[in-house]
Amino acid sequence: MTEYSDPDKNSPLQLAIELIKRESVTPEDAGCMESIVQHLQPSGFKPTWLDFDDTRNLWLKYGDQKPVFAFLGHTDVVPTGPLDDWRFAPFEPTIHDGYLYGRGAADMKSSIAAFQWAAQQFVASCPEPKGSIALFLTSDEEGIATNGIVKAVEALTQQGEIMQWCLVGEPSSTSELGDVIKVGRRGSLCASMTVKGIQGHVAYPHLAQNPIHLLAPALADLAAEQWDNGNEYFPPTSLQVSNINSGTGAENVIPGQVDVLFNLRFSTELTPDDIKQRVHANFDRHQLDYTIHWRLSGNPFLTNGGELVGATQSALQAVAARSPKLSTAGGTSDGRFIAPLGVQVIELGPLNETIHKVNECVRVDDIELLAKVYLRILQELLG
Numbered sequence: 001m002t003e004y005s006d007p008d009k010n011s012p013l014q015l016a017i018e019l020i021k022r023e024s025v026t027p028e029d030a031g032c033m034e035s036i037v038q039h040l041q042p043s044g045f046k047p048t049w050l051d052f053d054d055t056r057n058l059w060l061k062y063g064d065q066k067p068v069f070a071f072l073g074h075t076d077v078v079p080t081g082p083l084d085d086w087r088f089a090p091f092e093p094t095i096h097d098g099y100l101y102g103r104g105a106a107d108m109k110s111s112i113a114a115f116q117w118a119a120q121q122f123v124a125s126c127p128e129p130k131g132s133i134a135l136f137l138t139s140d141e142e143g144i145a146t147n148g149i150v151k152a153v154e155a156l157t158q159q160g161e162i163m164q165w166c167l168v169g170e171p172s173s174t175s176e177l178g179d180v181i182k183v184g185r186r187g188s189l190c191a192s193m194t195v196k197g198i199q200g201h202v203a204y205p206h207l208a209q210n211p212i213h214l215l216a217p218a219l220a221d222l223a224a225e226q227w228d229n230g231n232e233y234f235p236p237t238s239l240q241v242s243n244i245n246s247g248t249g250a251e252n253v254i255p256g257q258v259d260v261l262f263n264l265r266f267s268t269e270l271t272p273d274d275i276k277q278r279v280h281a282n283f284d285r286h287q288l289d290y291t292i293h294w295r296l297s298g299n300p301f302l303t304n305g306g307e308l309v310g311a312t313q314s315a316l317q318a319v320a321a322r323s324p325k326l327s328t329a330g331g332t333s334d335g336r337f338i339a340p341l342g343v344q345v346i347e348l349g350p351l352n353e354t355i356h357k358v359n360e361c362v363r364v365d366d367i368e369l370l371a372k373v374y375l376r377i378l379q380e381l382l383g
Contacts, residue, residue, distance in 0.1 A: 012114050015117060016112075110349075
């Protein structure tokens with residue numbers, strides 16, 4: 001590490017550095033959660049482990065009173081990509097020109113460090129809060145997310161744990177810390193499709209049936225579809241084709257099938273069934289011989305007002321002099337598994353400019369500022 005030395009091992013920055021050192025490429029946790037438990041257990045936080053297969057899930061709670069405020073986050077990170085492209089080694093956190101570099105710095109280990117610091121500071125100053133505080137963590141968010149929060153929250157519900165407020169530490173900010181609060185997310189519906197044709201020689205097309213040619217006009221119609229107009233909270237639903245694969249590798253063979261992956265990010269104006277019906281109607285109209293497998297990654301959700309949004313707006317104004325924009329833009333988050341329980345869910349974290357990129361980084365000053373905002377939110381709701 002360069003240009004910085006902080007003797008306070010419990011500062012938000014040092015806590016972030018400790019987490020970034022750990023090579024927790026999804027679904028690995030690499031000891032991150034154990035480190036967090038060791039830090040907060042002496043303050044009275046009690047761990048409940050909710051592991052499934054290769055995924056670690058942790059519910060780390062202080063208190064037994066309602067309402068329950070939960071910080072929601074993930075310790076796993078995406079792969080680094082080519083190491084030679086990194087300015088600094090991705091798991092050797094380095095400070096340079098006021099930025100902390102490392103895989104997970106922005107997404108989302110700095111947020112988790114800020115969770116830890118804020119939670120510890122709050123219970124030290126308010127040992128009998130007007131409710132309970134929890135850190136809800138998983139190591140399966142950046143992957144396929146089948147053994148993470150989706151299963152852990154079900155287990156918690158069976159144990160009678162009920163949250164009222166949930167703050168997700170995803171990197172929500174755009175130009176400066178706290179300029180955006182995510183108050184919802186679009187739904188995500190994925191499709192894996194195969195269109196059959198008849199393989200043959202390119203010189204004898206009358207003896208074959210090219211599935212790429214059959215699919216092309218149907219796919220063009222689908223891409224041009226006006227799904228809805230969105231609403232005051234969500235942009236219009238959009239479809240994107242992400243993969244098309246076909247052919248034998250030979251230039252003189254008409255392929256026998258084409259495989260397609262596409263995704264729809266949809267608003268509250270549509271249901272998954274609405275979308276499926278319209279997609280199938282299009283392909284049936286073009287008389288395709290096809291099979292399609294659907295996977296619902298998550299329905300749209302919205303926290304329209306409420307105490308959590310109000311407390312977050314107030315905290316950002318008081319601590320950082322920010323007047324944040326409320327937004328539902330971007331991809332999905334684990335908040336989609338919490339919101340259906342009737343929980344108020346928002347997302348607030350550092351800048352998202354470098355997430356998943358080579359040379360991922362976060363402003364050093366933003367880590368402490370974010371921690372202070374989180375602390376102020378706890379004070380507003382539970383103090």
